[in-house]
Amino acid sequence: MRTLINIVLVCVSSNFSSVFAKDIDTTKVPIQDVYRLTSQERTKELRKMKDIPLKPLWDLTGHLDTPYAIALFAGRGEKEAQLISYYSEYPDEFKEFSATGQFITHNFKWRKLIYTKLHTLHGGKHKAVNKRRNAIRNAIKESLNNPNEIWKTGILIHALGDSYAHTKGKYNSPDERAFNKYTGHGIESIFLTDPDEIFKKENEEKYIAFITDLFNLLKTKNKDQAGFNSFVNDFRSANCNSNECILNKTTLNFVHGKALNSQKTLNATLTPLTKAQVVEALNMIKD
Numbered sequence: 001m002r003t004l005i006n007i008v009l010v011c012v013s014s015n016f017s018s019v020f021a022k023d024i025d026t027t028k029v030p031i032q033d034v035y036r037l038t039s040q041e042r043t044k045e046l047r048k049m050k051d052i053p054l055k056p057l058w059d060l061t062g063h064l065d066t067p068y069a070i071a072l073f074a075g076r077g078e079k080e081a082q083l084i085s086y087y088s089e090y091p092d093e094f095k096e097f098s099a100t101g102q103f104i105t106h107n108f109k110w111r112k113l114i115y116t117k118l119h120t121l122h123g124g125k126h127k128a129v130n131k132r133r134n135a136i137r138n139a140i141k142e143s144l145n146n147p148n149e150i151w152k153t154g155i156l157i158h159a160l161g162d163s164y165a166h167t168k169g170k171y172n173s174p175d176e177r178a179f180n181k182y183t184g185h186g187i188e189s190i191f192l193t194d195p196d197e198i199f200k201k202e203n204e205e206k207y208i209a210f211i212t213d214l215f216n217l218l219k220t221k222n223k224d225q226a227g228f229n230s231f232v233n234d235f236r237s238a239n240c241n242s243n244e245c246i247l248n249k250t251t252l253n254f255v256h257g258k259a260l261n262s263q264k265t266l267n268a269t270l271t272p273l274t275k276a277q278v279v280e281a282l283n284m285i286k287d
């Protein structure tokens with residue numbers, strides 16, 4: 001089973017092997033310290049980190065790297081942040097749970113659940129978009145009451161991220177509505193505007209709303225509010241037209257290397273989630 005899953009994983013993320021082939025040393029600067037540096041100091045540190053690939057897997061940024069960084073800012077421990085990040089990315093790593101993996105299938109009931117709940121492609125208008133975001137927030141709060149089921153939190157965070165990434169129209173305006181799989185926008189949402197494009201200017205407000213939402217849901221008494229604000233400001237002031245530019249102007253390099261390493265380790269040690277477990281998490285979204 002593990003071998004099969006590893007094969008699927010390699011197929012889904014073809015860049016994995018080339019990234020892992022390099023010896024990524026992310027231990028030089030602890031991630032939380034990086035955010036406390038001034039921007040000049042950070043640039044200096046970034047230049048020292050030559051062994052981290054400058055062009056990592058951007059498709060992992062929204063669901064893997066971001067939840068990891070935000071969980072740390074929120075005051076969660078390193079291990080908890082790793083698990084949240086791992087399970088948030090999880091649906092995109094396995095065919096039975098990914099939107100692209102279920103695009104062609106005979107199991108329409110399963111596809112409907114995966115599309116409308118897990119990847120938030122429900123096709124609703126502004127009111128429905130807000131209602132769903134609220135329902136997912138409530139589900140995440142409930143899941144956080146049980147630290148032994150952190151995988152539920154991660155799966156629900158995937159759905160929360162998609163509730164921002166999978167809409168068209170201006171954020172929180174009457175024009176904002178969710179994509180669905182039956183229209184051209186559905187295709188667009190899966191292949192073109194997924195969270196890997198989160199840093200396009202037109203998606204900036206949605207991305208910042210997502211991380212603010214996530215920070216508020218995950219925050220503890222140990223939260224680093226100043227670090228989080230600085231992270232948000234980096235994005236606002238970057239004024240970029242490409243992901244590469246964002247990468248050079250923010251500290252996402254550090255986040256990516258660490259999150260990717262922990263994903264690799266957890267993938268080799270954790271028992272894969274069953275379909276029933278994923279359904280259990282999705283059933284917590286009540287709208």
Ligand SMILES: [Zn+2]
Nearest residue numbers: 099118119162
């Ligand atoms: Zn998704």
